[in-house]
Amino acid sequence: MGLLDKHLGYRAPLEAIRAVGADPSNVRFEAITSPTEGVLNGRPVILLGTNNYLGLTFDPDCIEASAEAVRQWGTGTTGSRFANGTFKGHAALEQALASFYGRKHAMVFTTGYQANLGTISGLVGRGDHLILDADSHASIYDAAKLSGAEVIRFRHNDPDDLHKRLRRLGDAPGGRLIVVEGIYSMIGDVAPLKEFVEVKREMGGHLLVDEAHSMGVLGEKGRGLAEAAGVEDGVDFIVGTFSKSLGSVGGFLVSDEENFDLLRIVSRPYMFTASLPPAVIASTLSALKRLEEDASLRTRLSANADRLYDGLRDMGYSVGPHASPITAAEMPDQATAVGMWNALLQNGVYLNLAIPPATPENKSLLRSSVSAAHTPEQIDAVLAVFEQLGQEFGLLEGRRRATA
Amino acid sequence: MVELATDLTVREVAKAAETVLQRPVNVTPDTDIARDLAVDSLALMNIVMELEDRFDLSIPLDRLATVQTVGDLSELINTLRTKA
Numbered sequence: 001m002g003l004l005d006k007h008l009g010y011r012a013p014l015e016a017i018r019a020v021g022a023d024p025s026n027v028r029f030e031a032i033t034s035p036t037e038g039v040l041n042g043r044p045v046i047l048l049g050t051n052n053y054l055g056l057t058f059d060p061d062c063i064e065a066s067a068e069a070v071r072q073w074g075t076g077t078t079g080s081r082f083a084n085g086t087f088k089g090h091a092a093l094e095q096a097l098a099s100f101y102g103r104k105h106a107m108v109f110t111t112g113y114q115a116n117l118g119t120i121s122g123l124v125g126r127g128d129h130l131i132l133d134a135d136s137h138a139s140i141y142d143a144a145k146l147s148g149a150e151v152i153r154f155r156h157n158d159p160d161d162l163h164k165r166l167r168r169l170g171d172a173p174g175g176r177l178i179v180v181e182g183i184y185s186m187i188g189d190v191a192p193l194k195e196f197v198e199v200k201r202e203m204g205g206h207l208l209v210d211e212a213h214s215m216g217v218l219g220e221k222g223r224g225l226a227e228a229a230g231v232e233d234g235v236d237f238i239v240g241t242f243s244k245s246l247g248s249v250g251g252f253l254v255s256d257e258e259n260f261d262l263l264r265i266v267s268r269p270y271m272f273t274a275s276l277p278p279a280v281i282a283s284t285l286s287a288l289k290r291l292e293e294d295a296s297l298r299t300r301l302s303a304n305a306d307r308l309y310d311g312l313r314d315m316g317y318s319v320g321p322h323a324s325p326i327t328a329a330e331m332p333d334q335a336t337a338v339g340m341w342n343a344l345l346q347n348g349v350y351l352n353l354a355i356p357p358a359t360p361e362n363k364s365l366l367r368s369s370v371s372a373a374h375t376p377e378q379i380d381a382v383l384a385v386f387e388q389l390g391q392e393f394g395l396l397e398g399r400r401r402a403t404a
Numbered sequence: 405m406v407e408l409a410t411d412l413t414v415r416e417v418a419k420a421a422e423t424v425l426q427r428p429v430n431v432t433p434d435t436d437i438a439r440d441l442a443v444d445s446l447a448l449m450n451i452v453m454e455l456e457d458r459f460d461l462s463i464p465l466d467r468l469a470t471v472q473t474v475g476d477l478s479e480l481i482n483t484l485r486t487k488a
Contacts, residue, residue, distance in 0.1 A: 144466075148466070150466060165462065
């Protein structure tokens, strides 16, 4: 018996998806020609599922900074932040992030996944209480396991439910850390953060917001949902990533918490891994500067998000509660979702197929993320494909929304 | 007396499972949650959330590590209720 036999339950569903056409878990781009275009199976495709919100992956300043850093500092740090892996750039990026968020402290991690793992497992442990939104990202759930804290879930985006669950904890000893996300990655819905902050203030505890999908997207200055909701002083910890708006890879934590420096010696996902290569640090610093200085990126992103969301909704697709750079069209079942996903690819549109158990309420979704770099013409081209395929798959009959 | 409490809890577990899975289930204390009910980890967490509301009780997820059967889950709930 092989060690992987216990996973054989996944074999049949995986083969069923592969039998339809391309394998969504094994897409290989032959070329990426711009932040919004690539080549798949010899065919040019519009990239509509890459989380590249500000389209900075090909920003000339970022590329130049990165190229200069690799020449000056080499290809890698070959060590942990804790030992030999902190170069001038790592410290400069932490300083820049702290200053961007107006916080005393910042810490840079090697991935966004590790930022959640390292932050949450460093903040709470055995005897503490970790209170999570039910739709939290896998990195938050994995952090919960690593932490050893007592984990309670509350119903997604429901401040009353959070209140109820905190009340049940009563005066049990131990710290309390509440974790929510700015924008949820599957359907793009936003947390009712003001209300969550009120619950935290009433019931006690600390609040962590993961702004992975909202940094550079929400708020006048692009600091995310906490800024947009006007409650930054009610948020104790902000976690984020470099792999979306900032177009590279890595993660961070900012906070005013006392004794912050101790996290650097207790956070295992921070210590026991190599630090980010200098080239990544350099492009990230450059992208952060662009994000801070160029508010027009957010204006364009928001216009593109509205264009796609309104277009799909008016055609009759079932989409999320409001426009956001993430728009997910809900399919009636998984087979249709897989069929549509393949047909979209064949018609030059790449987006993400999102199916259970990775989705809320076991939905089958076609998840798209727009970029500031998309042109209105590209969004319209995508909408035309959705319209044509929606008719072919019988998804739109009698569903077109009356538009005034 | 203990038996009775467990029976009642098993019945509540069944009701919570039906609410989350949106299908009728037939359970005994020996029912294996993953295998017999085809419940994945996400559905189990949702069933637990439902049970927390039914019993007005906190059931920390880390305590589920040793839960395999409906009986195990019922016992965990009864233990937590006694402590509360």
